[in-house]
């Protein structure tokens with residue numbers, strides 16, 4: 001069976017040293033997050049995930065969820081009990097507002113814990129994860145009455161939440177939604193329609209499920225401008241907060257899918273179910289975007305999480321499995337063969353994984369800090385800057401993070417040779433579970449278009465200019481340090497590639513929008529490569545300072561510097577290759593007609 005240990009040392013390094021969370025102590029919510037509290041949350045959270053959630057990951061994958069004839073669904077063995085423990089320990093309340101029963105801690109801590117949960121058991125983590133997304137939408141757009149009715153029980157995880165966008169004929173293009181919402185005399189709406197692929201849509205782990213559903217009212221524009229958001233509980237909630245009648249929503253079936261078997265992916269049939277409008281009529285997509293942005297960061301973390309757990313198991317295997325000899329001569333001559341860890345090609349895969357996971361962890365936690373700062377920073381200017389940066393980087397965290405997360409998980413499976421392909425080793429599950437993160441919450445192609453078609457141009461390019469400025473400043477500072485200068489120079493070149501690609505879009509995409517569509521995915525990867533490089537530069541700076549100060553933990557900081565160098569050597573050059581591909585435009589890509597794709601008779 002595969003194993004999992006939460007990477008608490010690295011998480012503490014990023015939070016306490018790289019982000020220096022304590023330096024924000026004067027901001028609301030941060031005062032409670034002293035280094036001691038942070039360390040305790042990380043260590044205890046990591047232990048909970050390793051001891052309670054990881055042991056039911058593989059069994060959950062094998063058993064899957066079961067739908068019964070009455071439409072009820074049972075989660076795999078052990079999930080309900082684990083969720084009881086999760087709820088009792090209050091893990092879901094970490095970064096939620098105190099007003100509704102949360103602990104009001106910075107999102108940085110919530111995100112750190114989310115990584116551990118997802119590495120230990122991604123399918124399980126989606127039940128509280130989707131609840132968090134639904135909570136964000138209600139917090140932002142719900143009425144006071146709705147907030148009081150639903151939020152305390154959702155935040156305590158007595159109830160869970162879902163998001164209902166997708167229908168059989170529409171996924172990306174939500175303007176085509178057909179689910180109807182008709183106003184009733186009592187002010188509620190009757191919701192009728194079919195939603196598919198609804199994660200955590202039905203289960204036995206909580207007393208109620210609060211569905212957030214996109215639907216159209218009669219006469220609304222038949223486009224994204226006519227979508228409204230509704231809250232539709234599985235069980236109606238009485239005035240006193242107790243659970244009432246069963247609402248008209250049932251699970252018609254659950255999907256048989258490639259991975260995340262422990263999470264119930266449901267077809268939900270709404271048959272005149274009672275729902276209530278959240279926010280304004282026809283403004284549902286904007287409300288849902290709040291939920292989706294929170295969820296997209298969560299999905300980026302899933303990319304990291306599967307890469308991390310796969311990496312941990314691949315390292316253990318590479319140290320244990322003996323095949324062949326080191327190219328430089330036997331490393332362990334007394335043995336019949338050396339551990340495969342000695343082979344550069346195996347080391348290439350492990351170093352790629354190490355450089356990605358540590359860099360991506362830094363990016364996710366830095367991103368979480370921007371979410372906090374966008375609400376809580378002292379000045380309007382700082383709040384705007386944080387909001388702009390996290391808005392720009394959300395599609396990168398989701399799209400690049402999950403593309404690379406999947407690639408790393410596959411490479412870690414490769415380290416196992418044929419054994420990686422055999423289910424009992426568990427590597428296949430990591431690959432299968434990682435795969436969905438590239439698809440849901442908007443496919444990665446759609447993330448790339450969000451980045452290039454919307455975010456780059458917003459406010460006359462202010463966000464990307466702000467990004468170039470902060471990265472450029474860190475590069476300039478690092479150039480003044482003898483150890484960091486080579487890293488900074490490599491980063492300067494990579495940033496130049498991104499700037500050139502941005503300029504190419506500016507000069508060519510207006511005249512032919514297909515040029516933008518053809519290069520968007522490459523651009524998202526260029527930006528991912530540069531952003532992780534920036535994180536590595538920042539980590540290297542902290543490591544360098546710790547070594548100069550005579551740290552006791554020399555090996556940890558030296559490894560950071562070496563991995564930073566590896567990242568600059570091995571990841572950054574791809575930015576140039578991708579830029580050159582992007583600059584070929586869309587001509588050869590879009591030139592052939594349908595006939596040319598037809599299979600020859």
Ligand SMILES: Cc1cc2nc3c(=O)[nH]c(=O)nc-3n(C[C@H](O)[C@H](O)[C@H](O)COP(=O)(O)OP(=O)(O)OC[C@H]3O[C@@H](n4cnc5c(N)ncnc54)[C@H](O)[C@@H]3O)c2cc1C
Pocket residue numbers: 163164165166170171172173196197198199200257265436439440441442443444445446449
């Ligand atoms: C396991 C699982 C769980 C899910 N959970 C949920 C959930 O909880 N709630 C929910 O509402 N949905 C959920 N989904 C649905 C998921 O979000 C959609 O599958 C996804 O958004 C893509 O929609 P689609 O499948 O209809 O693909 P399509 O929209 O048909 O896309 C097909 C292909 O065309 C590309 N494409 C489409 N439009 C464009 C465009 N404009 N520009 C460029 N490329 C484009 C896409 O990138 C993709 O490669 C889940 C799906 C799965 C498989």
